[in-house]
Amino acid sequence: MSQDEQFDAMFMAIARQQQGIDGILECFFSFLSRKTDFFAQPDMARGSVQRVMDRHLALAEERQRAVAAAAAARRKADQEAAAAKASSRVEVLEDEDEANAAAARRVAAEAERKAAQLAAQQQAVQEAQSAATEDYEKPKGLPPTATNGYEYPHYSFSQSLQEAEVRVPLPATGVKGKMVNVEIAAEHLTVGMKGKAPILSGPLYGRVRAEDSMWTIEDGNTVVLSLTKQNNMEWWKTVIKGDPEIDLQKVVPENSKLDDLDGDTRQTVEKMMYDQRQKAMGKPTADEQKKQDMMKKFMEAHPEMDFSQAKFC
Numbered sequence: 001m002s003q004d005e006q007f008d009a010m011f012m013a014i015a016r017q018q019q020g021i022d023g024i025l026e027c028f029f030s031f032l033s034r035k036t037d038f039f040a041q042p043d044m045a046r047g048s049v050q051r052v053m054d055r056h057l058a059l060a061e062e063r064q065r066a067v068a069a070a071a072a073a074r075r076k077a078d079q080e081a082a083a084a085k086a087s088s089r090v091e092v093l094e095d096e097d098e099a100n101a102a103a104a105r106r107v108a109a110e111a112e113r114k115a116a117q118l119a120a121q122q123q124a125v126q127e128a129q130s131a132a133t134e135d136y137e138k139p140k141g142l143p144p145t146a147t148n149g150y151e152y153p154h155y156s157f158s159q160s161l162q163e164a165e166v167r168v169p170l171p172a173t174g175v176k177g178k179m180v181n182v183e184i185a186a187e188h189l190t191v192g193m194k195g196k197a198p199i200l201s202g203p204l205y206g207r208v209r210a211e212d213s214m215w216t217i218e219d220g221n222t223v224v225l226s227l228t229k230q231n232n233m234e235w236w237k238t239v240i241k242g243d244p245e246i247d248l249q250k251v252v253p254e255n256s257k258l259d260d261l262d263g264d265t266r267q268t269v270e271k272m273m274y275d276q277r278q279k280a281m282g283k284p285t286a287d288e289q290k291k292q293d294m295m296k297k298f299m300e301a302h303p304e305m306d307f308s309q310a311k312f313c
Contacts, residue, residue, distance in 0.1 A: 009291070012298060141237065141247035148235065148251045150244075155191075155200050157239045161269065162232045164208075166191075166225040166239055167218075168200050174220045182223060184213045186230075189240065191215075191223050202240035206231060233268065249276060 015024055032038040039045050142150055147158030155168045168191045170180070181198070183190040186207050192198035204227075212228040229236075237245035252273065275285040284292060 009294065013294070140249055141245045144246040144250050148246075150238070150246050152243060155239070157236075159236055161235070162229060164227045164229060164236055164239060166200075166227065168223040168225070170199070170217075170221050170223060172221065175217055176220075177217055180217070180223060182215050182225070184208065184210050184215065184225065184227070186210050189225070189227075191225070200240065202242065205236045205238050205241055206234055252276075 011024065014027055015021070017023070038048075144150060145156075145158065148160075149156065149158035149164075155166055157164055157166045159165070166189075170193065172179075172193070175193075179194060181190065181192050181194045186209075187204055189200065189202065189204055190198050191200040207230040209228045209230055213226060215223055215225040218224045227239075235248050235251050237248060271286055278285050
């Protein structure tokens with residue numbers, strides 16, 4: 001796709017909304033007026049517009065001349081054909097038979113070419129879908145647990161979009177709160193027994209709201225931390241940066257959790273889940289399908305245009 005064509009879909013959408021060329025121009029110059037200093041120097045602005053107009057008018061005139069030349073060539077060819085027809089009826093009949101045979105050969109060749117092109121396109125689509133499915137199915141990390149976390153040798157974690165729960169087993173039983181050292185900062189976490197090397201310490205994978213996070217001791221032998229994520233639209237690949245990461249493509253929130261989200265957040269999560277399923281099947285995502293539907297409507301609205309050789313980006 002050329003540089004001039006990369007915004008065609010956007011301009012077609014604007015044209016449909018503004019109902020014509022005047023609407024496109026009004027929208028574009030309004031944008032320049034509101035968002036740039038293009039009109040701060042009127043003479044320069046007029047010169048810029050005039051240069052673009054002159055260039056495209058010249059291109060249009062060149063195309064018109066080419067069309068006129070082609071029409072003249074066709075008229076000359078028609079005249080020569082008419083003169084040849086008048087010279088010999090037998091010769092004309094023979095020429096017509098040969099022309100018809102040649103036309104039939106061209107039609108057959110074109111049909112064969114289009115059939116081969118369609119087969120190649122279908123093969124390319126199948127290969128792309130197969131490659132997309134294979135790429136999606138390749139592991140991109142550790143397999144997450146049913147709670148979208150992982151069990152490491154020295155700790156385990158589970159998560160929702162809003163929180164991460166970290167469980168750290170202690171090397172003793174009957175442990176009380178005053179016997180442990182737990183520090184929760186926005187970007188760092190430390191857990192361990194007082195006077196000993198930390199069991200878990202390092203930079204967090206994502207920032208947390210330390211004031212909303214908490215910890216407790218369960219059964220006297222496990223520190224349980226509830227970390228409130230600052231970004232409640234992010235899945236964590238791990239808790240401590242540098243630890244082995246899970247495969248986020250395999251993370252799927254429970255439907256019951258979706259009911260707890262606000263409208264916009266739930267819509268975003270559901271779209272993410274839908275796109276993941278589509279990619280797994282080698283099918284277009286929601287955004288890709290929207291673009292395809294827009295182009296299909298445009299093609300249906302303009303049956304006179306030939307899209308057989310078009311490449312859509």
